[in-house]
Amino acid sequence: xxxxxxxxxxxxxxxxxxxxxxxxxxxxxxxxxxxxxxxxxxxxxxxxxxxxxxxxxxxxxxxxxxxxxxxxxxxxxxxxxxxxxxxxxxxxxxxxxxxxxxxxxxxxxxxxxxxxxxxxxxxxxxxxxxxxxxxxxxxxxxxxxxxxxxxxxxxxxxxxxxxxxxxxxxxxxxxxxxxxxxxxxxxxxxxxxxxxxxxxxx
Amino acid sequence: xxxxxxxxxxxxxxxxxxxxxxxxxxxxxxxxxxxxxxxxxxxxxxxxxxxxxxxxxxxxxxxxxxxxxxxxxxxxxxxxxxxxxxxxxxxxxxxxxxxxxxxxxxxxxxxxxxxxxxxxxxxxxxxxxxxxxxxxxxxxxxxxxxxxxxxxxxxxxxxxxxxxxxxxxxxxxxxxxxxxxx
Numbered sequence: 001x002x003x004x005x006x007x008x009x010x011x012x013x014x015x016x017x018x019x020x021x022x023x024x025x026x027x028x029x030x031x032x033x034x035x036x037x038x039x040x041x042x043x044x045x046x047x048x049x050x051x052x053x054x055x056x057x058x059x060x061x062x063x064x065x066x067x068x069x070x071x072x073x074x075x076x077x078x079x080x081x082x083x084x085x086x087x088x089x090x091x092x093x094x095x096x097x098x099x100x101x102x103x104x105x106x107x108x109x110x111x112x113x114x115x116x117x118x119x120x121x122x123x124x125x126x127x128x129x130x131x132x133x134x135x136x137x138x139x140x141x142x143x144x145x146x147x148x149x150x151x152x153x154x155x156x157x158x159x160x161x162x163x164x165x166x167x168x169x170x171x172x173x174x175x176x177x178x179x180x181x182x183x184x185x186x187x188x189x190x191x192x193x194x195x196x197x198x199x200x201x202x
Numbered sequence: 203x204x205x206x207x208x209x210x211x212x213x214x215x216x217x218x219x220x221x222x223x224x225x226x227x228x229x230x231x232x233x234x235x236x237x238x239x240x241x242x243x244x245x246x247x248x249x250x251x252x253x254x255x256x257x258x259x260x261x262x263x264x265x266x267x268x269x270x271x272x273x274x275x276x277x278x279x280x281x282x283x284x285x286x287x288x289x290x291x292x293x294x295x296x297x298x299x300x301x302x303x304x305x306x307x308x309x310x311x312x313x314x315x316x317x318x319x320x321x322x323x324x325x326x327x328x329x330x331x332x333x334x335x336x337x338x339x340x341x342x343x344x345x346x347x348x349x350x351x352x353x354x355x356x357x358x359x360x361x362x363x364x365x366x367x368x369x370x371x372x373x374x375x376x377x378x379x380x381x382x383x384x
Contacts, residue, residue, distance in 0.1 A: 019367055019370075020234065024313070027226035070284065082273055098317075100317075100320060103276055104280060106230055173375075177371045177378060181371040184368050184371070
Protein backbone atom coordinates (compact mmCIF):
# COMPACT_ATOMS: atom_id res chain seq x y z
CA UNK A 1 0.00 0.00 0.00
CA UNK A 2 2.82 2.33 0.95
CA UNK A 3 4.60 1.51 -2.28
CA UNK A 4 1.47 2.19 -4.31
CA UNK A 5 1.01 5.56 -2.65
CA UNK A 6 4.58 6.38 -3.61
CA UNK A 7 3.96 5.37 -7.21
CA UNK A 8 0.60 7.04 -7.44
CA UNK A 9 1.04 9.99 -9.76
CA UNK A 10 -1.46 12.14 -7.92
CA UNK A 11 0.99 12.28 -5.02
CA UNK A 12 4.06 13.20 -7.03
CA UNK A 13 4.79 15.14 -10.14
CA UNK A 14 4.09 13.62 -13.52
CA UNK A 15 7.76 14.03 -14.41
CA UNK A 16 8.35 10.36 -13.76
CA UNK A 17 5.91 9.02 -16.34
CA UNK A 18 5.51 11.84 -18.84
CA UNK A 19 8.87 11.49 -20.64
CA UNK A 20 8.09 7.82 -21.21
CA UNK A 21 4.82 8.60 -22.94
CA UNK A 22 5.89 11.82 -24.63
CA UNK A 23 6.00 10.10 -28.02
CA UNK A 24 2.39 8.96 -28.19
CA UNK A 25 1.17 12.14 -26.48
CA UNK A 26 2.72 14.30 -29.22
CA UNK A 27 1.72 11.91 -32.01
CA UNK A 28 -1.94 11.87 -31.06
CA UNK A 29 -2.39 15.47 -29.97
CA UNK A 30 -2.72 17.03 -33.43
CA UNK A 31 -6.45 16.23 -33.45
CA UNK A 32 -8.94 16.12 -30.59
CA UNK A 33 -10.57 12.88 -31.86
CA UNK A 34 -7.18 11.14 -32.03
CA UNK A 35 -6.29 12.42 -28.56
CA UNK A 36 -9.50 11.07 -27.05
CA UNK A 37 -9.10 7.77 -28.92
CA UNK A 38 -5.54 7.37 -27.71
CA UNK A 39 -6.60 8.44 -24.22
CA UNK A 40 -9.25 5.73 -24.12
CA UNK A 41 -6.71 3.20 -25.39
CA UNK A 42 -4.16 4.21 -22.73
CA UNK A 43 -6.76 4.04 -19.92
CA UNK A 44 -8.01 0.62 -21.03
CA UNK A 45 -4.56 -0.85 -21.71
CA UNK A 46 -3.12 0.38 -18.40
CA UNK A 47 -6.18 -0.62 -16.39
CA UNK A 48 -6.76 -4.09 -17.88
CA UNK A 49 -3.10 -5.09 -17.90
CA UNK A 50 -2.66 -3.85 -14.33
CA UNK A 51 -5.62 -5.92 -13.12
CA UNK A 52 -4.39 -9.10 -14.80
CA UNK A 53 -0.75 -8.62 -13.75
CA UNK A 54 -1.81 -7.84 -10.20
CA UNK A 55 -3.89 -11.03 -10.10
CA UNK A 56 -1.04 -13.13 -11.53
CA UNK A 57 1.81 -11.46 -9.61
CA UNK A 58 2.47 -14.48 -7.39
CA UNK A 59 2.60 -16.94 -10.29
CA UNK A 60 4.88 -14.93 -12.61
CA UNK A 61 8.56 -15.72 -11.90
CA UNK A 62 10.64 -12.60 -11.24
CA UNK A 63 13.08 -13.41 -14.07
CA UNK A 64 10.27 -13.53 -16.59
CA UNK A 65 8.56 -10.27 -15.57
CA UNK A 66 9.48 -8.27 -18.66
CA UNK A 67 8.38 -10.67 -21.44
CA UNK A 68 5.22 -11.75 -19.62
CA UNK A 69 4.15 -8.21 -18.73
CA UNK A 70 4.79 -7.03 -22.29
CA UNK A 71 2.84 -9.97 -23.77
CA UNK A 72 -0.12 -9.28 -21.45
CA UNK A 73 -0.09 -5.57 -22.40
CA UNK A 74 0.25 -6.46 -26.12
CA UNK A 75 -2.75 -8.78 -25.87
CA UNK A 76 -4.92 -6.00 -24.48
CA UNK A 77 -3.61 -3.43 -26.95
CA UNK A 78 -4.42 -5.79 -29.85
CA UNK A 79 -7.92 -6.22 -28.41
CA UNK A 80 -8.41 -2.45 -28.10
CA UNK A 81 -7.01 -1.98 -31.63
CA UNK A 82 -9.55 -4.46 -33.04
CA UNK A 83 -12.44 -2.87 -31.14
CA UNK A 84 -11.46 0.62 -32.29
CA UNK A 85 -11.08 -0.60 -35.87
CA UNK A 86 -14.63 -1.92 -35.70
CA UNK A 87 -16.25 1.14 -34.12
CA UNK A 88 -13.90 4.09 -34.81
CA UNK A 89 -11.92 3.30 -37.98
CA UNK A 90 -11.20 6.99 -38.61
CA UNK A 91 -9.48 7.36 -35.25
CA UNK A 92 -7.38 4.24 -35.90
CA UNK A 93 -6.31 5.74 -39.25
CA UNK A 94 -5.32 8.97 -37.51
CA UNK A 95 -3.29 7.16 -34.86
CA UNK A 96 -1.60 4.81 -37.34
CA UNK A 97 1.23 2.76 -35.97
CA UNK A 98 1.18 4.60 -32.62
CA UNK A 99 -1.77 2.57 -31.37
CA UNK A 100 0.15 -0.68 -31.89
CA UNK A 101 3.29 0.92 -30.44
CA UNK A 102 1.38 1.44 -27.18
CA UNK A 103 2.01 -2.28 -26.58
CA UNK A 104 5.72 -1.65 -26.06
CA UNK A 105 5.33 1.79 -24.52
CA UNK A 106 7.00 2.18 -21.16
CA UNK A 107 3.88 3.73 -19.56
CA UNK A 108 1.71 0.60 -19.09
CA UNK A 109 4.85 -1.45 -18.51
CA UNK A 110 6.29 0.76 -15.74
CA UNK A 111 2.83 0.98 -14.19
CA UNK A 112 2.62 -2.81 -14.22
CA UNK A 113 6.12 -3.28 -12.90
CA UNK A 114 6.03 -0.65 -10.16
CA UNK A 115 2.50 -1.06 -8.90
CA UNK A 116 0.63 -4.08 -10.24
CA UNK A 117 3.49 -6.50 -9.65
CA UNK A 118 3.65 -5.67 -5.96
CA UNK A 119 0.19 -4.66 -4.82
CA UNK A 120 -3.37 -5.85 -4.41
CA UNK A 121 -5.94 -5.20 -7.13
CA UNK A 122 -7.72 -2.21 -5.56
CA UNK A 123 -4.55 -0.10 -5.21
CA UNK A 124 -3.46 -1.16 -8.66
CA UNK A 125 -6.77 -0.18 -10.27
CA UNK A 126 -6.63 3.26 -8.63
CA UNK A 127 -3.08 3.95 -9.82
CA UNK A 128 -3.72 2.58 -13.33
CA UNK A 129 -6.80 4.77 -13.75
CA UNK A 130 -4.93 7.83 -12.42
CA UNK A 131 -2.11 7.23 -14.91
CA UNK A 132 -4.54 6.74 -17.80
CA UNK A 133 -6.64 9.81 -16.97
CA UNK A 134 -3.57 12.02 -16.49
CA UNK A 135 -2.29 11.10 -19.95
CA UNK A 136 -5.74 11.61 -21.47
CA UNK A 137 -6.01 15.03 -19.85
CA UNK A 138 -2.59 16.08 -21.16
CA UNK A 139 -3.37 14.78 -24.66
CA UNK A 140 -6.76 16.53 -24.76
CA UNK A 141 -5.22 19.81 -23.55
CA UNK A 142 -2.45 19.64 -26.17
CA UNK A 143 -4.94 18.64 -28.87
CA UNK A 144 -7.27 21.54 -28.05
CA UNK A 145 -4.42 24.04 -28.38
CA UNK A 146 -2.91 22.45 -31.49
CA UNK A 147 -6.17 21.85 -33.36
CA UNK A 148 -7.81 25.19 -32.58
CA UNK A 149 -4.75 27.41 -33.05
CA UNK A 150 -2.87 25.31 -35.60
CA UNK A 151 -5.69 24.02 -37.80
CA UNK A 152 -8.45 26.54 -37.00
CA UNK A 153 -10.82 23.63 -36.38
CA UNK A 154 -12.28 21.61 -33.54
CA UNK A 155 -13.41 17.97 -33.77
CA UNK A 156 -12.73 18.26 -37.50
CA UNK A 157 -15.15 21.19 -37.94
CA UNK A 158 -13.41 24.33 -39.18
CA UNK A 159 -13.69 27.60 -37.24
CA UNK A 160 -14.15 30.26 -39.91
CA UNK A 161 -13.10 33.37 -37.97
CA UNK A 162 -9.80 31.75 -36.90
CA UNK A 163 -8.78 30.64 -40.39
CA UNK A 164 -6.79 33.80 -41.13
CA UNK A 165 -4.98 33.72 -37.78
CA UNK A 166 -3.97 30.07 -37.55
CA UNK A 167 -0.36 29.13 -36.72
CA UNK A 168 0.16 26.11 -38.95
CA UNK A 169 3.49 25.23 -37.25
CA UNK A 170 1.48 24.21 -34.16
CA UNK A 171 -0.19 21.33 -35.99
CA UNK A 172 3.16 20.02 -37.24
CA UNK A 173 5.99 18.14 -35.56
CA UNK A 174 7.52 21.18 -33.84
CA UNK A 175 4.09 22.18 -32.50
CA UNK A 176 3.88 18.83 -30.74
CA UNK A 177 7.10 19.47 -28.82
CA UNK A 178 6.34 23.13 -28.13
CA UNK A 179 2.78 22.63 -26.85
CA UNK A 180 3.71 19.63 -24.68
CA UNK A 181 6.60 21.60 -23.14
CA UNK A 182 4.29 24.53 -22.33
CA UNK A 183 1.50 22.29 -20.96
CA UNK A 184 4.00 20.43 -18.81
CA UNK A 185 5.50 23.69 -17.50
CA UNK A 186 1.99 24.97 -16.60
CA UNK A 187 1.08 21.69 -14.84
CA UNK A 188 4.33 21.85 -12.89
CA UNK A 189 3.76 25.46 -11.82
CA UNK A 190 0.19 24.67 -10.66
CA UNK A 191 1.43 21.56 -8.83
CA UNK A 192 4.24 23.50 -7.12
CA UNK A 193 1.85 26.26 -6.02
CA UNK A 194 -0.69 23.75 -4.67
CA UNK A 195 2.02 21.90 -2.75
CA UNK A 196 3.38 25.15 -1.26
CA UNK A 197 -0.14 26.21 -0.19
CA UNK A 198 -0.79 22.81 1.41
CA UNK A 199 2.50 22.93 3.28
CA UNK A 200 1.67 26.46 4.44
CA UNK A 201 -1.75 25.34 5.75
CA UNK A 202 -0.21 22.37 7.60
CA UNK B 203 18.88 -1.71 -55.94
CA UNK B 204 21.03 1.05 -57.37
CA UNK B 205 23.66 3.00 -55.47
CA UNK B 206 21.39 6.06 -55.57
CA UNK B 207 18.60 4.18 -53.82
CA UNK B 208 20.98 2.80 -51.17
CA UNK B 209 22.44 6.25 -50.54
CA UNK B 210 18.95 7.78 -50.43
CA UNK B 211 17.69 5.25 -47.87
CA UNK B 212 20.78 5.72 -45.68
CA UNK B 213 20.52 9.50 -45.79
CA UNK B 214 16.77 9.42 -45.13
CA UNK B 215 17.33 7.21 -42.08
CA UNK B 216 19.66 9.82 -40.64
CA UNK B 217 17.65 12.90 -41.54
CA UNK B 218 14.09 12.93 -42.87
CA UNK B 219 13.15 9.45 -41.62
CA UNK B 220 14.39 10.01 -38.06
CA UNK B 221 12.01 7.87 -36.00
CA UNK B 222 12.66 9.36 -32.59
CA UNK B 223 12.35 13.03 -33.55
CA UNK B 224 10.02 13.10 -36.54
CA UNK B 225 7.82 10.01 -36.15
CA UNK B 226 7.51 10.24 -32.34
CA UNK B 227 8.50 6.58 -32.02
CA UNK B 228 11.02 5.84 -29.27
CA UNK B 229 11.01 9.54 -28.34
CA UNK B 230 10.73 8.73 -24.63
CA UNK B 231 13.90 6.63 -24.72
CA UNK B 232 15.80 9.48 -26.41
CA UNK B 233 14.50 12.34 -24.24
CA UNK B 234 15.14 10.35 -21.07
CA UNK B 235 18.70 9.53 -22.14
CA UNK B 236 21.22 10.97 -19.68
CA UNK B 237 24.00 8.48 -20.35
CA UNK B 238 27.47 9.46 -21.55
CA UNK B 239 28.06 9.64 -25.30
CA UNK B 240 30.03 6.39 -25.29
CA UNK B 241 27.29 4.52 -23.44
CA UNK B 242 24.64 6.04 -25.68
CA UNK B 243 26.50 4.86 -28.77
CA UNK B 244 26.77 1.35 -27.34
CA UNK B 245 23.10 1.16 -26.39
CA UNK B 246 22.16 2.67 -29.77
CA UNK B 247 24.26 0.06 -31.56
CA UNK B 248 22.40 -2.64 -29.66
CA UNK B 249 19.07 -1.10 -30.69
CA UNK B 250 20.25 -0.96 -34.32
CA UNK B 251 21.05 -4.67 -34.23
CA UNK B 252 17.60 -5.35 -32.73
CA UNK B 253 15.98 -3.29 -35.50
CA UNK B 254 17.84 -5.10 -38.31
CA UNK B 255 17.35 -8.60 -36.89
CA UNK B 256 13.67 -7.94 -36.10
CA UNK B 257 13.08 -6.68 -39.66
CA UNK B 258 14.90 -9.72 -41.08
CA UNK B 259 12.38 -11.96 -39.30
CA UNK B 260 9.16 -9.91 -39.27
CA UNK B 261 9.14 -9.08 -43.01
CA UNK B 262 8.88 -12.72 -44.21
CA UNK B 263 6.56 -13.46 -41.28
CA UNK B 264 4.15 -10.74 -42.40
CA UNK B 265 4.51 -11.49 -46.13
CA UNK B 266 4.06 -15.26 -46.00
CA UNK B 267 2.21 -16.04 -42.77
CA UNK B 268 0.31 -13.10 -41.34
CA UNK B 269 -1.20 -11.64 -44.50
CA UNK B 270 -4.60 -13.23 -43.83
CA UNK B 271 -4.53 -12.74 -40.06
CA UNK B 272 -3.67 -9.03 -39.60
CA UNK B 273 -5.00 -9.01 -36.04
CA UNK B 274 -2.08 -11.22 -34.98
CA UNK B 275 0.55 -8.85 -36.38
CA UNK B 276 1.29 -6.81 -33.24
CA UNK B 277 1.48 -9.89 -31.02
CA UNK B 278 3.71 -11.79 -33.48
CA UNK B 279 6.03 -8.82 -33.98
CA UNK B 280 6.36 -8.23 -30.24
CA UNK B 281 7.22 -11.91 -29.68
CA UNK B 282 9.92 -11.67 -32.38
CA UNK B 283 11.30 -8.49 -30.77
CA UNK B 284 11.39 -10.15 -27.36
CA UNK B 285 13.21 -13.19 -28.75
CA UNK B 286 15.77 -11.04 -30.59
CA UNK B 287 16.44 -8.87 -27.55
CA UNK B 288 16.73 -11.93 -25.31
CA UNK B 289 19.18 -13.50 -27.79
CA UNK B 290 21.36 -10.37 -27.91
CA UNK B 291 21.17 -10.09 -24.14
CA UNK B 292 22.32 -13.69 -23.85
CA UNK B 293 25.39 -13.19 -26.05
CA UNK B 294 26.36 -9.63 -25.16
CA UNK B 295 25.27 -9.44 -21.51
CA UNK B 296 28.81 -9.40 -20.13
CA UNK B 297 30.02 -6.77 -22.61
CA UNK B 298 26.95 -4.58 -22.08
CA UNK B 299 27.29 -4.76 -18.31
CA UNK B 300 31.01 -4.08 -18.49
CA UNK B 301 30.54 -0.87 -20.46
CA UNK B 302 27.33 0.44 -18.96
CA UNK B 303 24.93 -0.65 -16.30
CA UNK B 304 21.78 -0.47 -18.36
CA UNK B 305 18.85 -2.80 -18.51
CA UNK B 306 19.24 -3.34 -22.23
CA UNK B 307 16.05 -5.40 -22.52
CA UNK B 308 13.91 -2.54 -21.20
CA UNK B 309 15.65 -0.04 -23.45
CA UNK B 310 15.67 -2.04 -26.69
CA UNK B 311 11.97 -2.88 -26.60
CA UNK B 312 10.51 0.43 -27.67
CA UNK B 313 8.05 1.94 -30.09
CA UNK B 314 10.74 2.70 -32.68
CA UNK B 315 11.53 -0.98 -33.25
CA UNK B 316 7.87 -2.06 -33.47
CA UNK B 317 6.91 0.93 -35.63
CA UNK B 318 9.84 0.28 -37.94
CA UNK B 319 8.92 -3.41 -38.33
CA UNK B 320 5.33 -2.44 -39.18
CA UNK B 321 6.37 0.30 -41.65
CA UNK B 322 8.96 -1.97 -43.28
CA UNK B 323 6.39 -4.58 -44.31
CA UNK B 324 5.31 -2.13 -47.04
CA UNK B 325 8.79 -2.14 -48.64
CA UNK B 326 10.76 -4.74 -50.59
CA UNK B 327 12.89 -7.07 -48.43
CA UNK B 328 16.26 -5.54 -49.28
CA UNK B 329 14.97 -2.00 -48.85
CA UNK B 330 13.36 -2.96 -45.54
CA UNK B 331 16.61 -4.32 -44.10
CA UNK B 332 18.58 -1.30 -45.33
CA UNK B 333 15.96 1.07 -43.91
CA UNK B 334 16.19 -0.73 -40.57
CA UNK B 335 19.97 -0.23 -40.51
CA UNK B 336 19.67 3.43 -41.55
CA UNK B 337 16.95 4.19 -39.00
CA UNK B 338 19.01 2.41 -36.34
CA UNK B 339 22.05 4.56 -37.13
CA UNK B 340 19.85 7.68 -37.04
CA UNK B 341 18.42 6.57 -33.68
CA UNK B 342 21.95 6.00 -32.31
CA UNK B 343 23.12 9.43 -33.46
CA UNK B 344 20.06 11.10 -31.93
CA UNK B 345 20.78 9.31 -28.64
CA UNK B 346 24.41 10.47 -28.71
CA UNK B 347 23.42 14.05 -29.56
CA UNK B 348 20.90 14.09 -26.72
CA UNK B 349 23.43 12.79 -24.23
CA UNK B 350 25.72 15.74 -25.11
CA UNK B 351 22.75 18.11 -25.06
CA UNK B 352 21.74 17.06 -21.54
CA UNK B 353 25.19 17.89 -20.22
CA UNK B 354 25.25 21.27 -21.96
CA UNK B 355 21.88 22.60 -20.86
CA UNK B 356 22.53 25.13 -18.14
CA UNK B 357 19.60 24.53 -15.83
CA UNK B 358 20.31 27.71 -13.85
CA UNK B 359 19.57 29.97 -16.78
CA UNK B 360 16.31 28.18 -17.65
CA UNK B 361 13.07 29.45 -15.99
CA UNK B 362 12.09 27.15 -13.12
CA UNK B 363 8.92 25.83 -14.76
CA UNK B 364 10.82 24.85 -17.91
CA UNK B 365 13.66 22.99 -16.20
CA UNK B 366 14.04 19.29 -16.95
CA UNK B 367 11.61 17.77 -19.43
CA UNK B 368 10.16 20.97 -20.98
CA UNK B 369 13.56 22.36 -22.00
CA UNK B 370 14.55 18.93 -23.37
CA UNK B 371 11.32 18.86 -25.39
CA UNK B 372 12.05 22.32 -26.78
CA UNK B 373 15.58 21.23 -27.77
CA UNK B 374 14.17 18.11 -29.42
CA UNK B 375 11.61 20.27 -31.21
CA UNK B 376 14.31 22.52 -32.60
CA UNK B 377 16.30 19.50 -33.75
CA UNK B 378 13.16 18.14 -35.41
CA UNK B 379 12.59 21.48 -37.08
CA UNK B 380 16.12 21.37 -38.49
CA UNK B 381 15.60 17.81 -39.76
CA UNK B 382 12.28 18.76 -41.38
CA UNK B 383 14.24 20.91 -43.82
CA UNK B 384 15.52 17.71 -45.44
